Amino acid sequence: MKKYLYTVVVIMLLTSCKKFLDVKPQSQINEDDLFTTEQGFKEALNGVYTLCASSSLYGGVLTFNNDILSQNYQFNDVILQSTANFNYSLSGVVAKNDNTWSSAYRAIANCNYILAAIDDKKALFADKDYQLIKGESLALRAYLHFDILRMFGPSYKVGPNIKAIPYVTTVGVTSTPFSTTADAITKIIADLTAAKTLLMSDPIISSAYVIGYPSTVGSTETASNDLFLQNRRHRLNYYAVCGELARVYLYKSDQVNSLANALEVINAKRFPFTNQDDFFNSDIQKKDRIFYKELIAAWFINTKAINGQLQSLFTVSNPLYSATVDQVNDIYQVGQDGAEDWRYKQWFLSTAATTGGPNRAVLQKYITNLDPEPNLHPLVAPAIRLSEMYYIAAEASYDTDPVKAIGYYNTIRAKRGIGNTLTDVPAKNTFIDLLLAEARKEFYAENQMFYMYKRLNHAVVVSSTQNIQPSNGVFMFPLPQDEQAYRTN
Numbered sequence: 001m002k003k004y005l006y007t008v009v010v011i012m013l014l015t016s017c018k019k020f021l022d023v024k025p026q027s028q029i030n031e032d033d034l035f036t037t038e039q040g041f042k043e044a045l046n047g048v049y050t051l052c053a054s055s056s057l058y059g060g061v062l063t064f065n066n067d068i069l070s071q072n073y074q075f076n077d078v079i080l081q082s083t084a085n086f087n088y089s090l091s092g093v094v095a096k097n098d099n100t101w102s103s104a105y106r107a108i109a110n111c112n113y114i115l116a117a118i119d120d121k122k123a124l125f126a127d128k129d130y131q132l133i134k135g136e137s138l139a140l141r142a143y144l145h146f147d148i149l150r151m152f153g154p155s156y157k158v159g160p161n162i163k164a165i166p167y168v169t170t171v172g173v174t175s176t177p178f179s180t181t182a183d184a185i186t187k188i189i190a191d192l193t194a195a196k197t198l199l200m201s202d203p204i205i206s207s208a209y210v211i212g213y214p215s216t217v218g219s220t221e222t223a224s225n226d227l228f229l230q231n232r233r234h235r236l237n238y239y240a241v242c243g244e245l246a247r248v249y250l251y252k253s254d255q256v257n258s259l260a261n262a263l264e265v266i267n268a269k270r271f272p273f274t275n276q277d278d279f280f281n282s283d284i285q286k287k288d289r290i291f292y293k294e295l296i297a298a299w300f301i302n303t304k305a306i307n308g309q310l311q312s313l314f315t316v317s318n319p320l321y322s323a324t325v326d327q328v329n330d331i332y333q334v335g336q337d338g339a340e341d342w343r344y345k346q347w348f349l350s351t352a353a354t355t356g357g358p359n360r361a362v363l364q365k366y367i368t369n370l371d372p373e374p375n376l377h378p379l380v381a382p383a384i385r386l387s388e389m390y391y392i393a394a395e396a397s398y399d400t401d402p403v404k405a406i407g408y409y410n411t412i413r414a415k416r417g418i419g420n421t422l423t424d425v426p427a428k429n430t431f432i433d434l435l436l437a438e439a440r441k442e443f444y445a446e447n448q449m450f451y452m453y454k455r456l457n458h459a460v461v462v463s464s465t466q467n468i469q470p471s472n473g474v475f476m477f478p479l480p481q482d483e484q485a486y487r488t489n
Helices: 038-052 065-070 078-084 091-124 129-152 181-201 238-251 255-268 276-280 304-315 325-331 342-347 386-397 402-415 428-442 449-456 481-488
Strands: 163-166 178-180 295-300 348-351 360-363 380-385 460-463 466-468
Touching: 038 091, 038 129, 038 295, 065 078, 065 449, 091 129, 129 163, 129 181, 129 238, 129 449, 163 181, 163 481, 178 181, 181 238, 238 255, 238 295, 238 380, 238 386, 255 386, 276 342, 295 386, 304 360, 325 348, 325 360, 342 348, 342 428, 380 386, 386 402, 386 428, 402 428, 428 449, 428 460, 449 460
Parallel strands: none
Antiparallel strands: 163 178, 295 380, 348 360, 460 466
């Protein structure tokens, strides 16, 4: 990996440059001064979340923009359509992906600064803050590496022993060798397992922590006097680590450990399913468009800037990303049993195309009001959903108990208003296709489908009549130019 100089600055983001001796950032704080108090560690960790929520990571590219690859939209713009066709050579696409790579590694470097300092400063911490800060830092480091692996490396299924990405665990300017996909997965699991042990102290585990909408009767998510302990679902909490472990184990086809972690989330019964009345509420201020209570973890993106970007992408009169009405009807299987699907009914507004052609289905999923803020919940980018745990449990349990697998599948369909249940046990390939079809509906505009197709080395579904065959050319983003030599050496 190229040589970065990482310097912690006041907003806790890191500056990097290949010619590190020429970099003299202003308004910087020496890490030795920063990590002299517990509050300094908290600010440093909050800075990692701030970077993760930026438009170059989960506040943009890694949640919303890259959903273009899920084949959910139809573009008039030639460049966008070319990108949706997996042409990664366009200059704008290269620049965007290079920026995501560098932003992710800056966030990872911040985690490493915290982890390098925290054990020697353990005496600074009161209560369980040491465990929370160290656990979240490890979880963030693993989470970021996993998504960079899922973007730029070969999948475990097709290339476990091929060099994939650097797994960076130290600070400094020395080069980190590239790990193979299998080695990277092993390191990710090690970090997540250590984080899971530390986060046994997470308040979210306590029965006194009641998940709900902010400022509503019953919810205690903002009850603590310590801001650091509020809104645990806006951080990589204990159950988020279980969910990420379920993802990672499934990526390496370890169904036993994947299922165990998914069931730990499901059986905890901490995350209530969204009520129909909340999802369909006619008052926009009381409407839950994203199944907020079901989010195990989410990135807090409640800013005017990101809200404006989302509206430009999805909901203005001529958004950058929109599907045709027929395309959405196909995705949600309206001609079969999807006409009553809550998501189909609430997430799309049919409008006439401003440039002619077929009517467009304009996405309403991320509409929110930020000024003032009377909404039922803040604007967040979903990170891990309860529904995904059911999809994982269904896939991971099929070989040993297909009846249970079908039960997990039917549960989410029922919670989305689809009354038609699956009763007979289909062949495994058919069942995987059914799961993918359901996940595509759930993860619309969330960029999870690309990763599912890649993990399975499955054809990318464009429509009920068209697929794109799997290949590394489809599933692997090109490395940044100045990183390519390090993968081959």
